[in-house]
Amino acid sequence: MLRRLDLTTAASADLRRVLPRARVDVHAALEAVTPLIADVAARGYPAVRDATLRFDGVDVPEPRVPDAALGEALDRLDPTVRDALAESIRRARIVHEAQRREVVDVQVVPGGTVTERWVPVARVGLYVPGGLAVYPSSVVMNVVPAQxxxxxxxxxxxxxxxxxxxxxHPTILAACALLGVDEVYAVGGAQAVALAAYGDVSLGIEPVDVVTGPGNIYVAAAKRVVRGIVGIDSEAGPTEIAVLADATADPSHVAADLISQAEHDTLAASVLVTDSTELADAVDAEVERQVAATKHTDRVRTALTGEQSAVVLVTDLEQGLAVVDAYAAEHLEVITVDARAWAERVRNAGCIFVGPHAPVSLGDYCAGSNHVLPTGGTGRHASGLSVQSFLKGIHLVEYDAAALAEVAPHVIALAEAEDLPAHGAAVAVRVTS
Structure with a gap:
């Protein structure tokens, strides 16, 4: 089912060009969303309401979900789902609490210090998609690090x-209630990003400082448009998994993991990188067997047969490591002998799942890690959502008179070199008066 891509003779410089990737045209989406965002900026919620009716087929006169509806959704939530969400929240808090940043005081010279403070942004807009699936787990992954x-x-x-x-969806509302979030809006798509960025005075919706959360291509395009007006986490594209595996991997496990990612979307990418033709053949057979038995067969089959998915054959794990680094997967599984040692050598990935008992699905829900991760190769330079996504580093500079006088000649010399004499004068007036 998955096409074969033989890279055993490929040069490393060719890897980014030849590796499978979904074609996502954000530029085309920009043409659609830019006028919409401008309309929201000009008219506020009436423009959002029009867009919701046009795209979602529902008229929403009042977007904010009442507190009573949040409480009712939680009361009606299946107890097993509630327990699972509570455990997901508990584990996520353990990991994210460890990401807290401490105040750092540095004495540069006697009498001269620089202090770095980490200050949370005041307000955030967290986007939770609602397309082909329901994602209460995304509520957890966005809210916990912000809190x-x-x-x-x-x-x-x-x-x-x-x-x-x-x-x-009621499960989304229940997750919000469980986390103590009472400001929830029934708005999706690009119009949600615009409403978060610009707010609405008549409804008392304050604009946010940062927008985070995954979404479709129109959400990604909207983030690009408002970036600068607000901060964003990333322009998330279709989800993806890469599996680096050798002959010791269980083909039924690998096939199940490739299928689980394909279940998200027809554009989802599932990529196996292996030096074992025998494993590749066995995974192919398992994929055929398991796809026939899965619920979303058509969606999965479309994703697995798309140009974004493949079995990539390499000469050995060293070349496999180069391939996965070039691919920079959102999710990377390493299922090999000495898996931890190979995983620690990976430079580019959103999150790495090590060994046969750490599937991506664990990270989606209950590993404690965050599942809002960089896609489309951006793992080469970007990180997943974390506490740091909601913090700003601010320096406090304190110098006494003696410390300033000691460094003044250097400041003045550099100011003169840059032809900014007033900069030097601002120091000189303090040390000569």
Missing amino acids: VAGVGSIAVFSPAQKEFGGRP
Whole structure:
């Protein structure tokens, strides 16, 4: 089912060009979302309401979900799902609490110090998608790091659902209630990003400082448009998994993991990188068997047969390491002999799952790690969502008179070299008076 890509004779310089990747045209999406965002900036919620009716087929006169509806959703939540969400939250808090940043005081010279403080942003807009699946886990992954960072104002945006009376899915609402988030809006797509960025005075919706969370290509394009007006985490593209495996990997496990990622979306990428033709053949057979038995067969089959998915054959694990580094997968599984040693050598990945008992699905829900991760190769330079995503580093510079006088000649010399004499004068007036 998955096409074969033989890279055993490929040069390392060719890897980025030849590796499978979904074609995602954000530029085309920009043409669609830019006028919409401008309309929201000019008219506020009426423009959002029009877009929701046009794209989601539901009219939402009042976007904010009432507190009573949040409480009711939690009360009606299946107890097993509630327990699972509570455990997901507990584990995520353990990991994210460890990401807290401490104040650092550095004495540069006697009498001269620089202090670095980490200050949370005041307000965030967290996007939770609602397309082909329901993602209460994304509520957890967005909200927990923001709360641990100390963000005081959190607003969640999730698409209005016609079948639920124009509100987000009840499981989304229940997850918000479980986390203590009471500002939830029934708005999705690019219009949600625009509303978060610009707010609406008449409805009392304050603009946010940062927008985070995964979404479709229109959400990604909207983030690009408002970036600079607000901060963003990333322009998330279709989800992806790469598996670096040798002959010791269990083909049924590998096939199951490739299928689990393909279940998200027809553009989802599932890539196996292996030096074992025998494993590749066995995985192919397992994929055929398991796809026939899975619920979303058509969606999975489309994703696995798409140009973004493949079995990549390499000469050995060293070349395999080069391939996965060039690919920079959102999720990377390493299922090999000495898996931890190979995983520690990987430079580019959103999150790495090590060994046969750490599938990506664990990270999606209950590993404690965050599942909002860089896609489309951006793992070469970007990180997943974390407490740091909601913090700003601010330096406090304190010098006494003696410390300033000691360094003054250097400041003045550099100011003169840059032809900015007033800069030097601002120091000179202090040390000569």
